Amino acid sequence: MSSNRGKTAIVGIGEIPTGRYPEQNAISFALDAARMAIADAGIAKDEIDFVIPTTAVFSFQFSNELTTCRLVEELGLKGVSANTTVFSGGSSSTNALRIASALIETGRARNILFVHCEKLGTGVSTQGGIDLFSTAGISMEWEVPYGQHYSTVAALATQRYKHETGTTDEELSAVCVSNRKWAELNPNAFFRKPLTVAEVMGSKMLATPLRAKHSNMLFDGGAAFIVTSAERARNLTDKPAYVLGEGGAVTHFAYHQEPDLTRFGWAKAGREAFAEAGITPADINVAEIYDSYPIFQLIAFEEIGLCPRGEAGAMHLHGDTWPGGQLPTTTDGGMLSKGHTGAGGSVSLLVEAARQVMGRAGQRQVPNCRFAVETAVGGTYMDAQVTILGNEIP
Amino acid sequence: MSDAQHPTKPRPVVQPWAQPFWDAAREKRLILQHCEDCNKPIHYPRIACPHCGSARTGWRVASGRGQIYSYTVVVSNAPSAFVADMPYVVAVIELDEGVRMLSNIVDCDPQQLRCDMPVEVTFEQLDAEFMLPKFRPLT
Ligand SMILES: [Zn+2]
Numbered sequence: 001m002s003s004n005r006g007k008t009a010i011v012g013i014g015e016i017p018t019g020r021y022p023e024q025n026a027i028s029f030a031l032d033a034a035r036m037a038i039a040d041a042g043i044a045k046d047e048i049d050f051v052i053p054t055t056a057v058f059s060f061q062f063s064n065e066l067t068t069c070r071l072v073e074e075l076g077l078k079g080v081s082a083n084t085t086v087f088s089g090g091s092s093s094t095n096a097l098r099i100a101s102a103l104i105e106t107g108r109a110r111n112i113l114f115v116h117c118e119k120l121g122t123g124v125s126t127q128g129g130i131d132l133f134s135t136a137g138i139s140m141e142w143e144v145p146y147g148q149h150y151s152t153v154a155a156l157a158t159q160r161y162k163h164e165t166g167t168t169d170e171e172l173s174a175v176c177v178s179n180r181k182w183a184e185l186n187p188n189a190f191f192r193k194p195l196t197v198a199e200v201m202g203s204k205m206l207a208t209p210l211r212a213k214h215s216n217m218l219f220d221g222g223a224a225f226i227v228t229s230a231e232r233a234r235n236l237t238d239k240p241a242y243v244l245g246e247g248g249a250v251t252h253f254a255y256h257q258e259p260d261l262t263r264f265g266w267a268k269a270g271r272e273a274f275a276e277a278g279i280t281p282a283d284i285n286v287a288e289i290y291d292s293y294p295i296f297q298l299i300a301f302e303e304i305g306l307c308p309r310g311e312a313g314a315m316h317l318h319g320d321t322w323p324g325g326q327l328p329t330t331t332d333g334g335m336l337s338k339g340h341t342g343a344g345g346s347v348s349l350l351v352e353a354a355r356q357v358m359g360r361a362g363q364r365q366v367p368n369c370r371f372a373v374e375t376a377v378g379g380t381y382m383d384a385q386v387t388i389l390g391n392e393i394p
Numbered sequence: 395m396s397d398a399q400h401p402t403k404p405r406p407v408v409q410p411w412a413q414p415f416w417d418a419a420r421e422k423r424l425i426l427q428h429c430e431d432c433n434k435p436i437h438y439p440r441i442a443c444p445h446c447g448s449a450r451t452g453w454r455v456a457s458g459r460g461q462i463y464s465y466t467v468v469v470s471n472a473p474s475a476f477v478a479d480m481p482y483v484v485a486v487i488e489l490d491e492g493v494r495m496l497s498n499i500v501d502c503d504p505q506q507l508r509c510d511m512p513v514e515v516t517f518e519q520l521d522a523e524f525m526l527p528k529f530r531p532l533t
Contacts, residue, residue, distance in 0.1 A: 127474060140407035142438045143496045145526060147468060147476040152484040155466035163464075163509040207466040207484070208504075215471075254438065256486045256496035261464055 003276050006393030008101040009233035009240035010354040012041025012226035017188040018219045018339035018348075022122040026062055029222030030117035031074055037224035042236050043111060046079040048226070050109035052096045054116045055087035057132070057342040058123035071115055081109070089137060089378030090290065092116070092343040093350045094246070094385035100227040101243050110228065117222035118341040129218050137379030139254040151215060153255055153380050154293035155207040161262040161295055162209065169209055171313025173200035175294035176213055176336050178316045181323055183333025185363040190219055190339040197317070214336075216292045221341035223351050230393070241354035244279070244371070245388040247272025255380040263303055265384035266375070270304030273386035278394040279371055281305035286356045286366045287327055288349040288374040291334035300375045301329065304386055328366045331356065346376030350387065357391045401475045405524055412439040414453050419525045422517045424456045426491055437493035458515035459532065460489040467504040487513060487529055501530040 014036025016029050030053070038045050053066035067085040071077075086096040096114045103109040124132060138148050161167060177197055183189035195213070203213035233240035249265025252258040274280060287306055291297035298312040306327060307315055315321055321329035332338050332352035335345040353372040355361045361369075371390040377383055408416055418425040427436040429443035430450035442449045465485035472480055483499040485507075499507060500516065513529040520526050 135404075139438070139496075140404070141409060141412065142406070144404045145406045145520065145524075146496055146498050147472060147479065147482055147484055148496060149473050151471060152466050152468060156464040156484065156486055159466055160464035160509060205469050206471050207468045210466070212471075254496070256494045257438075261486070 004101060004105060005244050005276055005278060006242045007230055008104045008227055009230050009242045010225050010389065011228050011233045011236050011240050012037040012039070012043070013224070013351045013354050014040060015188055015223040015348065015351055016221060018190045018221040018341060020121045021220045026056055026058070026117050026119040026123070026220070027070070027074060029119075029220065030066070030071060030115050030224070033117065033222040033224040034071065034075055034113060034115050037113065037226050041226040041228075043226070045075060045077055047111050048077050048113045049079050049081050050100070050103060050112040051077065051080055051083040052086050052100060052112060052114045053083070054092040054096060054114070054343045054347070055085060056118050057136070058119045087343065088383065089343060090292065090346050091376040091378040091383050091385045093347040094248070094376040094387055097227060097243065097350065097387060098246055104227060104229050110232070112227045113224060114227070115222070115224040116341070116344045116347040118344050119220045120340070120342050121219035123220070137382070142254055143256065148255065151207040151210055154214070154295055155210040156255070157261045157299070157381070158209055158293070158295040161299065164262050165310035167298065167310060167313040169201060170197055171317050172209070172214065172294045172298070173197045174313060174317035175291065175297050176200045178321045179291060179330050179334040180337045182328075182331045182364060183337030185323060186333050186338060189333040189337055191333070191337045210293065214294050216335040216340035216345075219339035219341055221339065221344050221348070223344060223347045225351055225354060237358070239358045239391045241357045241389040241391065242393055243387070244390045244393065245273040245275070245277030246386065247276065248383060248385045250383040252380070252382050258381070262299065264299060264377070264381050266300045266303030266386070269384040269386040273373070273388050274305070277388040277390070279388070281373075283371050284327070284373050285369040286331060286353070286372045287329045288332070288353040288372060289330050290346055290349060290375045290377050291330050291336050292340060292345060294336070296377070296381060297330060297334070300384070304373065304375065323364070331361065331364050331366065346374070349376065350374050353387070353389050357389050359391070403475045403520060405520060409439070411441050415439055416524065418453075419517060419527050420523070422525065424458045424515045424527050425453045426456045426489070426493065427451050428454055435491045435493050437489070437495060457490045460487045460513055460529070462486075462499070462507065462509055462511045462513055463488045463494060464509055465499060465507050483507065485529065495527070498528045499530065500528045506531070
């Protein structure tokens, strides 16, 4: 595969705080985030020539409106040649970035706006959310009749991973604590009070060994980013977030078909991304790891090469991933503390990765942050995706 | 009976080519699809072999034995239709034939379950039409 290293960049980001906004229409989240991203990029709105919304899971009708160009009309964008939804669940942001980069490299587009918004926090009931996710991406013939849902999906991976690596419940719980320490510093995060391992381990058991505080919660939110060519990026800012490498591996549809519930496709995805970027895991300054449940943060962290297998839990417990640690990880607080907004979980992580390499992360800014790795995955962890951003091109 | 508190259990949404599997299950037989060309076992059933693409697939009676690859005991926040079943066990079973199934472990003390524990198939009536293959510890 030829390298696309550093040919495109994220030059603008926008994000509203994750929260519960029962009085507001989801379109306002999208518009606010998009306007922020356009302003952040320092381009005129009519320079946007391609718009990529992603699906808002809470409403098919609303998502259809995004697919049929509502954002272009609402934002008053006059220079748009195409609007098309890109959706792959939790990996939507990565796939949108991948497609956006390809469009820009081939000259099909110049400035691409990606927008996500979601109203899962107030647009559906709590039980409605559980029921929605008990069928989303889960086989209606081979899994749903057995009571499979997202807690069991996470628990099945956790149980096997503990069996194979000896990782403890305390270490798994430390992922929640590590991410919370970052959320405490993130004004856009929902859960910002300090959290202890004891509190996580004392929370209600859902599906052994998964507890309530190991589980993400659904919220309203929205985020956006703008992708352009590296050449134009250099004229806009001295610290663009260059897209250095991307890799992926689709490994299953039905969860029980996944060949290895303790690894998934991360190793291949990581190898590809690092090879394209021309750096190694040791060069990474910040890791934004998809964390809908602690187990998936540990697995991806290890499999992409940030530490040997079975050691990620101890790193999260002992502070290596915390603010001030040797490898700051999931610095927006992740879905576990910032809040899960459907496809937005990894939008938030990708935006945070860009924010860190652009040097705009405020209190959370990792010093001398040159290279960030971000992971994303959709459905039942079916398509491991790895993206590497940097403010320089190796 | 189905009402707001006890919604009907979701029934398998059967793909036509998987019908023989469910017909056999109703007779308390576990059968597995295989490829007549490359001879590999296939589960869940496919229109064509996912290994070699052949449309020549057939069925064989399975051993009904396997191991628990992983499992979890659901004790709260289950989907509506399963709330009344809690605690229930969801498991990925590695069958001796080398394919995996998602199922429930029944007739067991959930505390005694372990990864790699041997299990055997058993059948539970879902409704008039469906019998679901489930598993229990091999004694
Ligand atoms: Zn075959």
